Amino acid sequence: MSFSKCCITGFTWTGTPTGRESTLASNNTYIAGSNPDVAILFIADLFGWTFPNVRLLADHFAREIDATVFVPDYFGGEILDFDLIAAEKFDQLDLPGFISRNGREQREAEIFETARALKRDHGFKKVGAVGYCYGGWASFRLGAREHAENGEALVDVISVGHPSLLTKKDIDEIGVPVQILAPEIDSAYSGEMKSYTFETLQRLKVVFDYQHFPGVVHACFIRGDENKEGEREAMVRGKNAAVDWFRRYLKA
Structure with missing residues (x-):
């Protein structure tokens, strides 16, 4: 199956990403949007910063949240x-x-440096972080109380969304509002x-939004494979959930 056939082709996922390439704290970065007060740091999964769906999703966030979105x-x-x-041919x-x-x-260290640069060097008043798979642990670390x-x-x-490499310590240390988008089938983010x-965020009295996505698997929020039942709908629902979440907390 080719990339072009496996990924979202409906909704507004067709066409070419409309952002631009620049740098953030010396990291090559895709940037969408132009709000000078509100920024979102988008930490991609293994598909990386050049993957079309990642960039199109950043474009959606920029338009719908009214934010400047950085994908380093x-x-x-x-x-x-x-x-x-x-x-999913990971053996290759x-x-x-x-x-x-x-x-x-x-x-x-460089993830932290890019995050610090948004308020320190670029003057953003509000900053959110969104991370999928690999970006999940990093987003939790950025939101740590320390x-x-x-x-x-x-x-x-x-x-x-579908975080990987996440530890219990990462969850224990969170100090900002958290949204979790959790596919039902996900070995990287186990039932345990x-x-x-869910239990720790309640104990910490952190505001959180936990959303369960039945019948779909890890990577659904980025891949959006129309040939996997329910995956395209999960990607769209996940995007909409993140937009609503950030709108609530990123008003400058």
Whole structure:
């Protein structure tokens, strides 16, 4: 199955992304929108910052939330094969090598630097973080209580979809409103971790929105495969949920 056939072709996912390429804290970055007060840091999954669906989703967020959306390259220019990821042929990808070069320890510092740059260097008043798969752990880290500076959170709100590499410690330390978009079938975000998330956020008294997506699998919110039952609808529902969430918390 080719990338062009597996990914969303309806709704407003056709055509060419309308944003631009620039840099954010020295990272190559796709940027959509132009609101000078509200920013969203979009941390992509293994498809990476150049994947068309990622950029089209950033365009949606920019238009519908009225935000400037930044999608940096956190993989050092490395781009995995879109078709192999979409077809879940992970045995044909060197994922252990990729993660060894782009894992938490290797990339956390630059993810934090890009987030800090939004308020410090660019003057945004409100900043949200959205992360899918790989971007899930990073979004939780950005929203950790320990990273508030002078009483102000590094990011004001997060939304994560099918997170991976997430730890219980990440969940324990969150200090900003959290949205979780959780596919039913997801080995990267297990039932145990889903329950732990739900119970811990209540204990911490953190405002959260947990949305369950029955019958769909990990990566549905980015891939949007029309040949997998319910996946396209899940992608659209997930986008709409994130838009509503960010609209609520990112009013400058």
